[in-house]
Amino acid sequence: MATGKFFADLFGRSPVEPLQRHIATAHQCAVELTTFFQAVFHNDWEQAAQIQAKITELENEADEIQKSIRLHLPKSLFLPVPRSDLVSLLAKQDQIANRAKDIAGLMLGRKMTIPEQLHEPVFEYLKRSLAASEQAVNAINELDELVETAFGGREIKLVEKMITELNEIEHDTDKIEITIRAKLFSIEKDLPPVDVMFLYKIIDWIGDLANCAQKVGSRLQLLIAR
Numbered sequence: 001m002a003t004g005k006f007f008a009d010l011f012g013r014s015p016v017e018p019l020q021r022h023i024a025t026a027h028q029c030a031v032e033l034t035t036f037f038q039a040v041f042h043n044d045w046e047q048a049a050q051i052q053a054k055i056t057e058l059e060n061e062a063d064e065i066q067k068s069i070r071l072h073l074p075k076s077l078f079l080p081v082p083r084s085d086l087v088s089l090l091a092k093q094d095q096i097a098n099r100a101k102d103i104a105g106l107m108l109g110r111k112m113t114i115p116e117q118l119h120e121p122v123f124e125y126l127k128r129s130l131a132a133s134e135q136a137v138n139a140i141n142e143l144d145e146l147v148e149t150a151f152g153g154r155e156i157k158l159v160e161k162m163i164t165e166l167n168e169i170e171h172d173t174d175k176i177e178i179t180i181r182a183k184l185f186s187i188e189k190d191l192p193p194v195d196v197m198f199l200y201k202i203i204d205w206i207g208d209l210a211n212c213a214q215k216v217g218s219r220l221q222l223l224i225a226r
Contacts, residue, residue, distance in 0.1 A: 016144045019090060022065040023140045023216070026097035027133045029058040030209050036104050037126060041119050045111055052104040062097040066090055089219045093140070095212040096133055103205050112198060115191065118183060125176045125206055132173065132210035135166040139220055146224060156224055163217040173210040177203060 032055045039048040069090055073083060106112070114122055139162045145155045180203055188196045 016147065018065060018069045019086070019093070019143065020137075020141055022062055022069065022090065023093040023096070023137050025058055025062045025065060026093050026100075027130075027137045029055055029062060029097040030100040030130055030133050032058065033100055033103060033126060034123075034130070036107075037114075037123060040107060040112065040114060041123075043113065045108070048104075048108055052108045055101055055104045059097040059101040062094060066094050085219070085223045089216065089223060092212065092215045092219050093136075095215070096136070096209060099205055099208045099212055103202060106198065106205075107202060110198060112195070112202065114199065115184075115187060117187065118180065121176070121180050121183060122203070122206070125173065125180055125203075126209075128169065128173050128176060129206050129209040129213075132166060132169040132213040135162060135169055136213040136216040138162055139166065139217055143220070159224060160221070163221050166214060166217040170210045170214040173207050177207045 032051055036048055036051040036055065039045070039051060070087065073086065139159055142155065142159050142162070146159060148155075181200070184196070184199060184203070191199075
């Protein structure tokens with residue numbers, strides 16, 4: 001039996017597909033923030049509450065998938081990667097859903113408004129952060145192919161390229177964040193100080209979506225390098 005097929009047969013009974021389902025759910029949790037922010041921009045708190053409830057539901061679903069994976073993760077020594085690495089990768093993925101829930105929860109709870117002059121740059125910032133999350137999903141979706149090729153050949157080069165692109169997207173979000181912070185700084189004297197404090201926090205948390213996605217890529221890179 002070929003080594004790649006041997007690993008694939010063993011790993012087929014372990015959490016490749018659930019890992020992929022988990023990050024897809026975590027990403028969808030973050031994607032819901034696009035409609036959430038549109039509702040916030042229009043001060044439509046009823047719609048915002050409905051979307052926040054959906055984000056919470058998706059985050060709970062991601063938690064259930066994570067719990068199931070942890071409970072059923074094989075302890076076999078024949079796994080192609082260490083069990084601890086898979087658990088760590090899963091935890092990084094889950095941070096995307098957690099941060100999306102944090103953002104929606106805080107903004108809804110305080111009925112936070114965003115100054116109109118920040119609407120466009122904040123939304124572009126959010127979309128770029130979501131692009132990082134989507135790229136992490138794409139990379140994890142190659143994990144089953146990596147296993148089939150015993151972590152070698154063309155597939156590993158493809159995944160390494162995807163991770164490089166993910167790092168570049170995250171770097172873009174860092175630059176956008178600096179610009180938005182400067183814009184907020186220029187108008188903060190006209191805003192309630194407490195509102196300004198929480199706006200900076202939300203700006204930071206939007207960037208965290210990209211940071212969390214990058215951590216998924218970094219963990220995957222460590223995993224395939226072993």
